[in-house]
Amino acid sequence: MKNDKSEILLPHQIAQGQSVRLSEMSTDGRDYCSNRKQAEEEFRELRDELIEWQRRMYAEGSQKLLIVLQAMDAGGKDGTIRKVFRGVNPQGVRVTSFKAPTSVELAHDFLWRVHQVSPATGIIGVFNRSHYEDVLIVRVRQLVPESVWRPRFKRINEFEKLLHESGTAILKFYLHVSFDEQGKRLRERAKIPEKHWKYSAEDFDKRQNWDKYMTAYEEVIKRCTTEHAAWHVIPADRKWYRNLAISRAIIAKLREMNPQFPRLPEGFRLPNGF
Amino acid sequence: MKNDKSEILLPHQIAQGQSVRLSEMSTDGRDYCSNRKQAEEEFRELRDELIEWQRRMYAEGSQKLLIVLQAMDAGGKDGTIRKVFRGVNPQGVRVTSFKAPTSVELAHDFLWRVHQVSPATGIIGVFNRSHYEDVLIVRVRQLVPESVWRPRFKRINEFEKLLHESGTAILKFYLHVSFDEQGKRLRERAKIPEKHWKYSAEDFDKRQNWDKYMTAYEEVIKRCTTEHAAWHVIPADRKWYRNLAISRAIIAKLREMNPQFPRLPEGFRLPNGF
Numbered sequence: 001m002k003n004d005k006s007e008i009l010l011p012h013q014i015a016q017g018q019s020v021r022l023s024e025m026s027t028d029g030r031d032y033c034s035n036r037k038q039a040e041e042e043f044r045e046l047r048d049e050l051i052e053w054q055r056r057m058y059a060e061g062s063q064k065l066l067i068v069l070q071a072m073d074a075g076g077k078d079g080t081i082r083k084v085f086r087g088v089n090p091q092g093v094r095v096t097s098f099k100a101p102t103s104v105e106l107a108h109d110f111l112w113r114v115h116q117v118s119p120a121t122g123i124i125g126v127f128n129r130s131h132y133e134d135v136l137i138v139r140v141r142q143l144v145p146e147s148v149w150r151p152r153f154k155r156i157n158e159f160e161k162l163l164h165e166s167g168t169a170i171l172k173f174y175l176h177v178s179f180d181e182q183g184k185r186l187r188e189r190a191k192i193p194e195k196h197w198k199y200s201a202e203d204f205d206k207r208q209n210w211d212k213y214m215t216a217y218e219e220v221i222k223r224c225t226t227e228h229a230a231w232h233v234i235p236a237d238r239k240w241y242r243n244l245a246i247s248r249a250i251i252a253k254l255r256e257m258n259p260q261f262p263r264l265p266e267g268f269r270l271p272n273g274f
Numbered sequence: 275m276k277n278d279k280s281e282i283l284l285p286h287q288i289a290q291g292q293s294v295r296l297s298e299m300s301t302d303g304r305d306y307c308s309n310r311k312q313a314e315e316e317f318r319e320l321r322d323e324l325i326e327w328q329r330r331m332y333a334e335g336s337q338k339l340l341i342v343l344q345a346m347d348a349g350g351k352d353g354t355i356r357k358v359f360r361g362v363n364p365q366g367v368r369v370t371s372f373k374a375p376t377s378v379e380l381a382h383d384f385l386w387r388v389h390q391v392s393p394a395t396g397i398i399g400v401f402n403r404s405h406y407e408d409v410l411i412v413r414v415r416q417l418v419p420e421s422v423w424r425p426r427f428k429r430i431n432e433f434e435k436l437l438h439e440s441g442t443a444i445l446k447f448y449l450h451v452s453f454d455e456q457g458k459r460l461r462e463r464a465k466i467p468e469k470h471w472k473y474s475a476e477d478f479d480k481r482q483n484w485d486k487y488m489t490a491y492e493e494v495i496k497r498c499t500t501e502h503a504a505w506h507v508i509p510a511d512r513k514w515y516r517n518l519a520i521s522r523a524i525i526a527k528l529r530e531m532n533p534q535f536p537r538l539p540e541g542f543r544l545p546n547g548f
Contacts, residue, residue: 059471082363089356090367197333264470
């Protein structure tokens with residue numbers, strides 16, 4: 001891999017214990033990148049590199065990578081998956097979209113359904129929404145009392161540590177869009193026929209609670225950024241920058257994991273007659 | 275979609291009740307196509323069309339497509355998935371690789387583990403190996419007596435009918451490679467470092483039973499080609515022809531399914547204030 005050794009800067013990665021004020025954090029990434037053409041070129045190169053790392057990881061069959069995507073509605077989770085993973089062998093990528101829990105899921109603890117689909121060896125698991133909904137929407141809508149959701153921060157950190165200790169690298173991305181950009185995208189869903197299927201009147205209700213969601217996200221990002229599982233707050237108003245920033249973080253992690261094609265032992269011989 | 279109406283010929287699709295003699299069927303596809311450049315060009319066009327159909331199917335969210343891949347070792351199942359689905363959004367494709375059953379799986383009927391991962395609405399499910407192993411390797415190795423495996427042909431047809439009736443289109447491909455081509459590929463796995471991870475001494479043992487496997491496949495293809503779930507015997511020695519033949523069958527099916535982006539109702543209006 002040609003770029004193995006080069007350093008990738010990750011300005012959006014949160015440090016352990018760091019407090020964040022989302023309203024003060026960039027949603028457009030202008031301070032980080034302004035050359036769209038150059039960004040798109042780098043993104044395509046990183047995507048080719050991702051395809052190659054994924055092949056190695058699958059062949060190696062010992063490490064796992066979990067990518068968690070969270071965002072407000074229309075924040076770009078689906079688009080991120082489509083663009084960032086374009087061309088990657090679907091045999092080695094497992095995307096799980098978490099919807100409102102079913103009655104069977106609600107009859108278990110909140111990590112039960114998540115644990116079942118955590119990635120196996122050689123696999124990149126992508127969570128489109130995740131266990132974090134249980135301290136986000138659940139908190140804002142008061143679906144359970146604080147005495148129930150507050151201890152979940154600890155349970156989440158413990159769960160992610162368990163995954164980490166069994167060989168799972170973890171990357172968590174909050175796609176940070178502005179209130180205005182969200183409004184624009186929600187309107188587009190009603191206006192562009194190919195986007196109609198994404199339209200939901202409910203999204204406009206949730207939008208009323210924007211500030212409450214931001215507060216909930218801020219606490220998630222602060223409390224659940226651990227040494228082995230940091231949050232990245234990705235400026236996501238401009239999709240081309242969002243794609244680049246996420247790809248950089250994924251590639252930086254894969255270079256660190258550095259999966260290799262396994263080799264046959266020295267002196268190996270084919271069976272007789274071959 | 276520009277090609278919606280054009281007819282695709284499927285010369286490798288088996289007719290209901292048809293007996294097949296695999297040793298007399300093409301493994302190289304020379305009678306069907308000799309122009310590699312043209313084939314690769316058509317394949318790329320079909321792949322672009324597949325990406326678009328998959329987006330529509332996911333958006334539509336009502337139909338399902340199940341693709342079953344079976345082959346002898348080194349028959350090209352992994353390569354088919356990597357090439358044919360390259361670029362398709364992994365969010366709408368779920369690949370399941372079936373290995374030797376676990377003790378929990380063996381404690382249930384043979385369709386139990388398969389049913390659990392049958393595709394959901396909007397999803398293309400790809401089976402790398404499948405429930406057919408239970409009438410193939412299980413038969414050749416005599417893992418269970420004939421009185422156990424023989425009734426499975428009927429159970430499989432019933433199971434596939436159930437899927438069909440709940441909106442799942444089914445395509446089944448047997449990747450037909452010659453004995454010589456398999457030998458060449460197994461040797462390559464030992465010689466090419468990037469392929470070492472696929473090498474298994476056991477594959478050479480299975481190769482001793484080639485004729486028994488062919489007999490088992492012939493019976494599978496005859497007995498389990500139904501109106502709604504036909505087998506296709508794909509000449510697979512030349513990978514570029516294999517990819518094209520499989521893509522043609524998938525696209526023909528998707529054009530028939532013809533998924534559409536859902537529309538908002540006439541006269542729809544955004545909520546007040548938008």
